Each structure stands twice: as C-alpha cells, then as structure tokens.
Amino acid sequence: MGNLLAPPDGRGEDTGVSEPRIIVALDYPDEKSALALASKLDPRMCGLKVGKELYTATGPELVGNLRDSGFEIFLDLKFHDIPATVAGACLAAAELGVSMIDVHALGGRAMMRAAREALGTAGETPKLLAVTLLTSMNSSDMADVGLGGSPEDAVLRLARLAQDCGMDGVVCSAREIAAVRRQCGKNFMLVTAGIRPAGAGVDDQARVATPRAAIAGGADYLVIGRPVTRAPDPLAALRAINAEIAG
Numbered sequence: 001m002g003n004l005l006a007p008p009d010g011r012g013e014d015t016g017v018s019e020p021r022i023i024v025a026l027d028y029p030d031e032k033s034a035l036a037l038a039s040k041l042d043p044r045m046c047g048l049k050v051g052k053e054l055y056t057a058t059g060p061e062l063v064g065n066l067r068d069s070g071f072e073i074f075l076d077l078k079f080h081d082i083p084a085t086v087a088g089a090c091l092a093a094a095e096l097g098v099s100m101i102d103v104h105a106l107g108g109r110a111m112m113r114a115a116r117e118a119l120g121t122a123g124e125t126p127k128l129l130a131v132t133l134l135t136s137m138n139s140s141d142m143a144d145v146g147l148g149g150s151p152e153d154a155v156l157r158l159a160r161l162a163q164d165c166g167m168d169g170v171v172c173s174a175r176e177i178a179a180v181r182r183q184c185g186k187n188f189m190l191v192t193a194g195i196r197p198a199g200a201g202v203d204d205q206a207r208v209a210t211p212r213a214a215i216a217g218g219a220d221y222l223v224i225g226r227p228v229t230r231a232p233d234p235l236a237a238l239r240a241i242n243a244e245i246a247g
Contacts, residue, residue: 021190021215021245023047023074025225031058035065045242048098049223051076058144063096066140072099074191074223078131080104088114090128098126100191102171105130105158112165126142129187130162132172132180133193137193152176159184174217178247181218192219197227197241212244 024046026034034054041048048071049161050063053056054075068074075098080085086103103115111132117124117169133142139150145171147154155176160171169189172180185188192214208217210220231237 020044020046020213021073021219021221021226023049023221023223024228024238025049025051025076025223026054027051027225027229028054029057030054031062034058034062037229037234038066038069038071040237041071041228042235043072045235046228047072047074049074049225049239050162051078052078060096063098066170066194067097074087074098074102075126076102076223077102078102079115081109081111083111085213087114087118088110091118091211093123094126096118100127100129102129102131105132105162105167105170107141109161109165112162112167116166127168127192130158130165130167130170132158132170134160134197136174152179156183159188159191160234163188163210169220173221174214177214177219178217184225189221190219191223193220193223195222195224195227197244210244212247 021044022045026037026042026048028034028037038048048066050073054062063075065074075091075093079089080103086107090101090103103112105112115128119128131237133151135153142151142154152175155172156179159170159180163184167190170180171191171193173194174192177190180190195209195211196213197211214222228234228237228239
C-alpha cells in the first residue's frame, strides 16, 4: 500500500515507521465519528478501512475526504454478485482513488476474473484482494453452509483459486497466514484481519493473533479496529502496536 501523500500540517514528527503495516478499521455508523477518529491518527502510521456500514451511511464523499487528508484507503465492500455486476462495482471503486478493494473468493472463478479484467482498464489500479473465509467463522459455521474441512483447508483452497484468477492477494485470518504464504509465495499480498494486541479481548472474532505474530507469519498488512478505535488515546495505541511489530 504505502502512503504516497505528505502528512497534514502539525504531524511532522518522526513516527519511527518506514511504511505503514496497519490499516485501522473505521467501523462507525456515521461520518462525524469516522472523521473524528481519523483526525487523531497519523497517515504515515496507518491506512484506513472503510467498510459496508460506513460507506452505506456516507457514500463516496467520505472516502474522498479521508484520502485528501493523506490516508491510503482500503474500501472493504466485499463484492459478491454475478461477474458483470462485480466488474462494474470494482471499476467504480477504482475511480474513487482508493488503494485496495476486495471481492469474495466464494463468488467463484468467473466473478474474480471479471473483476481482474475490469480493473485492468483503470487508470490507477488499486490492489484487488479476495476475501477467503470471514474471521468470525469456525468449522461449525462452515458446516452450516456446506463447506467441508477445516478453516485452514478452505482458506488455502480459496487463496489458490484467487491467485489463479489474478488477484493481487487475499484477506485471511492470521491463523492461516503462514500456510498461505508458503503456498502462494512472497509476491502475493496477504492482508490479515482478526488482529488483537497481547492482552486484548477477541470480541466477535473466532480466529485471532497478535500483531507481532501475524507479521512474523508473513502478513503484509494488519486490519485492526477496536484496539485502536476504542482506545482512550488512539494515536498512542497505534504507536504501541507499531512498536510491538517492530519489536
């Protein structure tokens, strides 16, 4: 991802971070809350993730405002539909100037290839990721929807399919990150959700890991929400997580 824009005035101190590895999840229901949190963070220390709830409430204008503040944006809408619809949605997302977008790998080969072909026509192509298995799902949840095997089995199958369809990388749990890295090689982007610093609660995540363990396992970027967004001092929490990674 990498921040390409200079930080806003007043954020010129040395952060000690050569390139942001953290993507803070703006899981808020309104623009005011999202902008308030963003104003407390440093775009040289993190990117931002805009998901379904926030994007539905605010639309593309918020994405532009965050981008203009210097943040790289992961637009996490997990497109999953017929190939033509997903291709059109990916192209529209690319025109917002975001750095990453994602689709559901469970949408299948034709859908992912259509998304890849659509983004091939974009001027500044964002990284195209495939979501493997939601971090809230365990083996019992998989059985309910007809998926056999373990979560790791499913993630590896879907990661292999995503790579074959030309995806730039996948979103997966830190529990599977080392296995996906071994299977897909060093040039395949791995974005890890379900990250919880040491001592933090797991909330609604079923498969979690610490930031340091995820990076050591081969993750490129870490999506982190509540440990930063609910911290009394979000910037201090962000610094602490970056220090944990560096340590």
